[in-house]
Structures are given as structure tokens and as C-alpha cells.
Amino acid sequence: MDNKENKYISVSYQLYSIDEDGSKHLEEQTQAGNPFTFISGFGFSLDAFEQRLLTMQPGEKFDFTLTPADAFGEYFDEGVHKMKREMFTINGHFDHENIYPGAVITLMDEDEHRFMARVMEVEEDGVTIDTNHPLAGETLQFTGVVLENRDATNEEIQHMLNHLSHEGCNCDDCGGCDDHHGDDCGQHKHDDGCGCGHCHH
Numbered sequence: 001m002d003n004k005e006n007k008y009i010s011v012s013y014q015l016y017s018i019d020e021d022g023s024k025h026l027e028e029q030t031q032a033g034n035p036f037t038f039i040s041g042f043g044f045s046l047d048a049f050e051q052r053l054l055t056m057q058p059g060e061k062f063d064f065t066l067t068p069a070d071a072f073g074e075y076f077d078e079g080v081h082k083m084k085r086e087m088f089t090i091n092g093h094f095d096h097e098n099i100y101p102g103a104v105i106t107l108m109d110e111d112e113h114r115f116m117a118r119v120m121e122v123e124e125d126g127v128t129i130d131t132n133h134p135l136a137g138e139t140l141q142f143t144g145v146v147l148e149n150r151d152a153t154n155e156e157i158q159h160m161l162n163h164l165s166h167e168g169c170n171c172d173d174c175g176g177c178d179d180h181h182g183d184d185c186g187q188h189k190h191d192d193g194c195g196c197g198h199c200h201h
Helices: 047-051 153-165
Strands: 009-017 024-029 038-041 062-064 079-082 104-108 114-123 126-130 139-153
Touching: 009 062, 024 062, 038 153, 047 139, 062 104
Parallel strands: none
Antiparallel strands: 009 024, 009 038, 009 139, 062 139, 079 126, 104 114, 114 126
């Protein structure tokens, strides 16, 4: 990983989805005093989003649009699956607290690869999930301002590496559970081992 990929970047932004008729819908935005911060090259932000920010200076404003191909991909009907309720039980009881329509959860496949899914329906004979990203198929517009863009320190890089290896990672380490994908702790967020829920296998 070379230096250009080890940038400590902090931004304040708004994210809009754009319909075919050009109308926009605010999907998420950073809150005052709580910018989106990441180190480039670690895969914590969209590649296209990251590349557009790498050379920008603090105070510089941005406004760019990403196609689905550059954002979260196209929407595929094959991404919707119905799973047995037994897959979502804890100590023999169905996990009603975290498994409900609209909840975003983390699942694990047979090779122990994690992936995000959204609960669509909870029925007596199973749970229907959608493994498409919530913004799959959407054209996205990011507007905002760069607050910080500098070389990451060795300590910051090591902290990120520890996070990726699931060492000492909790919500406090990550500065809270919100991220620029719009999933939060209340939605059973648990990607990259840093969340407040648990992982269903």
C-alpha cells in the first residue's frame, strides 16, 4: 500500500438518490460535529467516492454523481432469498429484537464470508431477505466539503489494521455505529466486526 492510499480524509456531505425523471431524494447526511472520516485504501468507502476526494484540499467543495456501476451495483432479483426461521434463533428462540422487516443484518456464508442483507418479511415459514445493497440500482449524488485530507499517521494506520483484524474493535473505537451507507446500530449493523449486534450463521 503506497502513500497515496494512506490518506486520512474527513468530509461533511449529503447523499441523494436520483430518479429517472431527475428528482432527488436525500438518503443520508453527516451531522454537525460528526463528519465521515476514513483512511483511503482500506475499502471503507466506495472506490469512486474515494478517488474523487484523494486530491481535494481542505475547504474544497464537491458535487459529483455516481452511476450504479460506480456505486452499489445494479439491483438483481436473484438477491432475494427466503431462509428458514431456525437460521435466526438464539438459544432456541427467534431473534425478534433484531430480525424484523427493514432491519439490516450481517449473515455469514459457508466459507465464513460476511455479507449484508435487509429483512423484507418475517413469516411463520421463514424470513425473506434481500442481499442487494439498499441503494443498489440507484444513481447517487454526493455534495459536501472536504474538512481534512492529509497523510495518515502510522498510529492511525495501525488502528485501522487492528480494526480490520477484529482486534479491540467496538462502537467507541469506530466513533459510533453510523457510516456513510446509512445503516446504524438500531438496524443490527455488524459489518467488519464492529457493530452492536451479533452475526447469524
